[in-house]
Amino acid sequence: MARIILLNKPYGVLSQFTSEAGHTTLADFVKVSHVYAAGRLDADSEGLLLLTDDGGLQNRLADPRHKQPKTYLVQVEGTPEDAALAQLRRGVELDGRMTRPCDARQIEEPAWLWPRNPPVRFRKTIPTAWLEIVLTEGRNRQVRRMTASVGLPTLRLVRVAIGEWSLGELAPGEWKDALPAPQVSRAWRQRD
Template identity: 60%
Template sequence: MSTLYLLNKPYHMLSQFTDREGRATLASVIDVPDIYPAGRLDYDSEGLLLLTDDGALIHRISDPQHKQPKTYWVQVEGQPGERALTALRRGVTLNDGPTRPAKVRRLDDPAVAERNPPIRQRDDIPSAWLELTISEGRNRQVRRMTAHVGHPTLRLIRVAIGAWRLDGLAPGQWRSETLHAPMSPRRYQAQPARRKRKRP
């Protein structure tokens, strides 16, 4: 039996608990001892991060061989047409090789929390939202894929890893789930993030 923590990582927060440069870390939103992220999420990306104290579970979730699909809501510059979406679905060739085919669909503007600071938008260039699911985890892969088809990413929110979803968690909130069998998620009620008290 293992405990898994699902956290909605805010924008401009590192996927770690300490930082010598004074940037925001996970320690400001979750104070459960001896847990570590299963994988990572870029500093300028938001959304679902899984944490646990179970090393075998971390390996199972983050090891590329297990191909946990990851789903993102991606706000991109411009209005992608079918040609761009088809290219993503077939896989595109980046500087580190071809990607696996992705699942992608257009989204109506999703109900997401305001980002602080907000994205930079230009009045003469519209933006659009896509739902994109990939089964690999290269460095900044989603951003590179959308840029490759001519639509740079403006905002990136990870909403699911495998069967685990961000549902109901505001930025900085987390919930715990007890796994009674390997990789068998059960949902529990979201808990507000517990913040460490500042020393006087």
């Protein structure tokens, strides 16, 4: 039976179990053997990471061809103009290719969000804002590169949902098992 684990990956942690000099990894938080990350979050990103012991499911969750929506809360430097949000929604050019259209909207700062360690830099003269961005693809550092391309550099990035799974109330470094595998398997078959 496949196992799926939801982990709230803290800032500064690599999305892998093998250690690299001076870096904290998933092995420092999840003491479960034979599970692997289904997708990645950069070390400087936080939030929901799915782990599974099922290679086929791992591939399906991570592969952008299956268009699993991924929801991010993004603190950006600057004040988003309507034109910048519209450009994000239409797609931006990264490495000579347009990104898929996405959902992008400005939101209030999430009151429930934990403080980041180390804190995001603060500059008195430059405002910050929060966006919610929902992607169905996963290019390298895509959200950061998209916001930068419209003049809104990312300061903090937190993934809060992948498809039907959400972060819920997991604190940084906490994990829990997701739905039992038979329900998950039926849900995947229905999507095909």
